[in-house]
Amino acid sequence: AQFDVAAHAQTRFPLDGAHVATACRACHREDTAGGARAFRGVETACRACHDDPHAGRFDAARLPSELGGRTGCARCHDTNAFRDVSWSADDHRIWTGYELVGKHADASCASCHGAPFADAPRDCASCHEDVHRGQFREHGRTDCTRCHEASKTFHDLAFDHTRDTRFRLDDNHARLACSDCHVQRPTRTGELVVRYRPLGRECRDCHATER
Template sequence: MDILKPIRIILLLMFIYGISQAQLSPGELSKPHAFLDGIENCNKCHGFDQKLSPDKCLACHIYLADRRKQGLGMHANSSYRNCEDCHVEHQGKDFELIFWKDGQEKFDHNLTRYILDGKHLSVKCRDCHQSKNISQDIVTKEPKKNFSTTFQGLGQECTTCHADEHRGQISAKCSTCHTTAGWKSPAKFDHASVKFKLTGKHITIACDKCHPLIVDNRSEKDKDYLKLTGIQSAKCLDCHKDVHNSKFGQNCEGCHDTDGWSNVARGQFDHSKTRFALLGAHSRVACEKCHTPGKPFKGLKYEKCQDCHRDYHKGQFASRLQAGACEECHTVDGYLPTRFSVAAHAETKYPLQGSHLAIACNACHQKELLTGNVETIKFKF
């Protein structure tokens, strides 16, 4: 009995199998498809005519099949229906499965129906296409896929790649306020769309002056964020200090507007709430005549008329009992007519008698120019 016969038969069968494999398989499959190696698996990708069947590819690539049905992405385009045009197999286990016609760096991303513009143009492919950014949908449908090499599975929402800087305070639709030109300037945000409309000087104020910075140390690169919601804004005093210490109530708008604190609304401010009520001719004087630009509104002297008005009489009445106080002769209704009566004149060194009683004051008390071209009326002779 030939004891080597079984061994020869086994070797012959192995030889025949090797030849058949070499004849039937054009080469080794790449690593992602290595589980399909073997003659018994050919029909899982190829039809009876040995051609690659896109339908059989999609039987495994369920996520891609669903996107095609929905008309999403590059593969939904009729020009990209034949898998082998871009994905060539049987070139060895380390062969790159994706064929980039003009190289990966020159790939036209518009074909994916996600247009790259702004700062996205300078981002490297793998900065976005990472396994951590892939949706759960593709993970569930194609669990065998190597998610570190695929370019599929990214959503088009900004939060696919970017962390929510606002911590869920507002809508996650970043494009409502931002553009791809950069995060720092929310170019599309219109403050008029919220409850607090910005007018006057509020327009030029930096956001963080009203929206405080909250530190939560979420990550090394992202330790804080701006508080956008829950900001009290019903009253001016929610942000501004009451410099009047509640003396005028809390309705700042009664006197001020957003163009600035010094821009006191004419006709609205009640000066009687101050220590100097405006009476007579004072009520018709423009605010800036007393409150001159650059001077504070408080701390102005007002006890004596001469705190604001010059002494037109140049000290002629300084020796009188009231030291020439204006109110001895004048009222707030105006300098003329005066309160200086005939009876008052009788107390001077020259009492008026007879025809003098009918003579107008300026017939005797006439204007004169002093040194420096200063005008006055001479009352003392």
């Protein structure tokens, strides 16, 4: 008798992807007691044949057990190769509550989560250098999105000087370059960093007194 892929499709485990080229004996192993191969009652879960490199991290009750009708490893992977991940930016939002937008949507999983896979912190400074050296840290955290467009690059600013500071720019000040007021100052370690805050708001803080 010949049991081909079409016949296998009538079982609880249709063959597709890399499984099509897998030898029968790789899954249907010999029964150590009688020497016959087991064909009924074979475990169909991925972990029956494959190690879980995530050590059960994705089985946590707080995570969705199904995504778009996919369960188990298929929530993220297909059967062609484990390295092929079928996640979308929206899946990431559903799983983590952290929406991937802009440059984050283009980043590889390992860029943030490493290998083996681990939870990633959500604050910018955990992955990106804080070039302001803590000037904008509040309650132990720096929210870069107060000034920068998270969906674009750090060079794209959402900052409005009049709205976001206590120093309204009048016509004369609005014509100045940022670097005219925000100059490099040494930190406690002697490192030169552009000073944004605290910064004086009185005329005499920037202008010499005329005599």
